[in-house]
Amino acid sequence: MKDFAYHKAPDLKSVQQLLTEFAEHALPVAGGSNVMVDIRNGRLNDRELIGISDIAELQGLRFSRGKIIIGAATKISEIAVSQLLAAKAPALWMAAQVFADPIIRNSATVGGNLAYASPAADLAPPLLALNADLLLLKKGGKRKLPLADFFLGVNHTALEPGELIASVEFAANARSAFYKLGLRNAMAISIATAAAAVKRVRDGSISEIRLAMGSVAPRPVRCLHAEQFLLGKQALHIDPEALAQALVWDISPIDDIRASAVYRRAMAPVLMQRAIARACGGCADEVFAGKKSADEGRAGA
Amino acid sequence: MSGTLQISLKINGESRVLHTAAHSSLLNLLRDNGYFDVKCGCEQGDCGACTVLLDGIAVKSCVILAMNCDGHEVRTIKGLGGHDRLTSRLQKAFVEHGAIQCGFCTPGMIIAAGDYLRHDGRADREQIRRAMSGNLCRCTGYQKIIDAVYEVAAELESEVCG
Numbered sequence: 001m002k003d004f005a006y007h008k009a010p011d012l013k014s015v016q017q018l019l020t021e022f023a024e025h026a027l028p029v030a031g032g033s034n035v036m037v038d039i040r041n042g043r044l045n046d047r048e049l050i051g052i053s054d055i056a057e058l059q060g061l062r063f064s065r066g067k068i069i070i071g072a073a074t075k076i077s078e079i080a081v082s083q084l085l086a087a088k089a090p091a092l093w094m095a096a097q098v099f100a101d102p103i104i105r106n107s108a109t110v111g112g113n114l115a116y117a118s119p120a121a122d123l124a125p126p127l128l129a130l131n132a133d134l135l136l137l138k139k140g141g142k143r144k145l146p147l148a149d150f151f152l153g154v155n156h157t158a159l160e161p162g163e164l165i166a167s168v169e170f171a172a173n174a175r176s177a178f179y180k181l182g183l184r185n186a187m188a189i190s191i192a193t194a195a196a197a198v199k200r201v202r203d204g205s206i207s208e209i210r211l212a213m214g215s216v217a218p219r220p221v222r223c224l225h226a227e228q229f230l231l232g233k234q235a236l237h238i239d240p241e242a243l244a245q246a247l248v249w250d251i252s253p254i255d256d257i258r259a260s261a262v263y264r265r266a267m268a269p270v271l272m273q274r275a276i277a278r279a280c281g282g283c284a285d286e287v288f289a290g291k292k293s294a295d296e297g298r299a300g301a
Numbered sequence: 302m303s304g305t306l307q308i309s310l311k312i313n314g315e316s317r318v319l320h321t322a323a324h325s326s327l328l329n330l331l332r333d334n335g336y337f338d339v340k341c342g343c344e345q346g347d348c349g350a351c352t353v354l355l356d357g358i359a360v361k362s363c364v365i366l367a368m369n370c371d372g373h374e375v376r377t378i379k380g381l382g383g384h385d386r387l388t389s390r391l392q393k394a395f396v397e398h399g400a401i402q403c404g405f406c407t408p409g410m411i412i413a414a415g416d417y418l419r420h421d422g423r424a425d426r427e428q429i430r431r432a433m434s435g436n437l438c439r440c441t442g443y444q445k446i447i448d449a450v451y452e453v454a455a456e457l458e459s460e461v462c463g
Contacts, residue, residue, distance in 0.1 A: 002322070002324055004322070004323040004324035005323050006306055006323035006324075006366075006368040008368065008369075008371060029366050029369060030369075031364075031365075032326075032364050032365050032366045032369065033346050033361075033364040035366070036326050036346075036363065036364040036365070036366060037345045037346060037364060039324050040326075040344055040345065041345075049323055049324065049366065049368070051366065051368055051369045051371075053369045054369075054372075100346075100435070101349075101434050101435025102413070102416075102417070102431065102432055102434065102435055103349060103352055103359050103360065103361055103413055103416070103435040103436070104346055104361060104364070104435060106358050106359055106360050106416075107355075107360045107361070107364070107365060185431070185434055186431075186434030186435055187346075187347050187434075187435060
């Protein structure tokens with residue numbers, strides 16, 4: 001027997017009131033693309049559904065003083081068509097292009113993708129690479145939480161009872177990119193994803209770098225060992241073998257219906273190379289000197 | 302706490318006051334009230350057979366919470382065909398190209414194609430394939446569907462340019 005109640009929250013004040021009242025029983029619903037599937041298959045029951053799709057304050061994206069702020073109920077399709085994001089945060093824009101399918105993108109939201117905390121959430125790696133913060137609202141207070149501290153495990157986050165994701169914000173970085181490996185082009189839950197955001201100094205060396213991956217651990221992860229390895233290196237002369245060795249320490253993939261752990265471990269450095277290469281504005285062949293000869297070897301065989 | 306809740310919304314231009322469970326999908330709300338032109342396929346957002354317009358934007362009604370549509374406007378294929386010129390043209394092109402076999406995916410396919418063309422979709426087969434990638438057809442092999450959408454897209458382009 002399915003046992004749900006519904007409460008519409010027309011504004012931020014009412015949603016905070018409802019979330020406080022129902023605490024851990026409350027479940028905010030905007031797009032619904034994860035929630036409805038879980039209700040149908042019985043994974044979810046006995047919850048107070050809070051309708052948040054009409055709250056104007058949670059919608060839309062804006063750019064102010066180098067920062068991009070995206071409301072939690074902003075649709076993925078709005079990100080996918082944003083020329084601003086294509087220029088200022090290509091990693092996030094690229095992820096929106098391959099997110100689910102065009103019709104799902106019309107209803108699925110940024111906040112929903114993050115709050116569901118799937119290890120395969122397509123928006124998580126780019127936002128981790130962009131060093132995003134979440135603005136969390138609660139009755140009588142708010143707090144800013146780095147996205148890196150938000151994901152605790154599969155479908156498990158640092159969101160406290162009564163809290164709502166209001167927005168996600170990050171500094172623009174035009175040298176950022178995303179790469180997704182899936183089994184088909186549409187509605188693919190990723191085999192693995194990689195995102196990179198890079199800053200280079202004048203001599204071409206990497207002065208700042210953030211890397212993140214999806215579907216290679218119980219939660220979307222920052223790749224700190226790989227970042228450490230790349231810091232100070234020449235962006236156009238990265239040793240792919242050494243990068244792969246560093247990345248081993250950042251990921252812990254498992255076997256599942258989509259791919260084996262062995263395959264994910266083999267693909268992770270390849271995807272990361274492609275993301276870094278895209279972020280640096282080149283193709284993988286230029287950025288990874290070693291890869292070129294390998295490709296030529298295969299082509300000749 | 303389950304019980305039924307009242308919901309007011311506009312369906313195909315008509316204001317309706319209906320009753321539904323708190324957790325019902327928009328798809329179930331529609332079919333429970335006789336809108337059988339909205340097809341129920343996978344019920345997990347994969348197949349696109351249940352695609353409708355919500356406030357003019359194509360969505361998969363099986364993964365939309367019905368109660369979230371209170372006060373909003375829904376259009377199904379019946380509320381578009383014969384009323385909306387673009388939809389009628391797509392329907393005609395589907396028939397002419399043999400883009401229909403069993404017909405189950407067709408309402409969703411036509412609404413998805415309309416959404417693409419309404420947002421400046423070009424006569425570009427690759428782009429059309431991407432735009433329709435959330436709608437599955439198990440009969441036609443897609444080629445005829447793509448041909449039908451391409452034809453309407455090409456006509457629209459020549460009308461604008463010509």
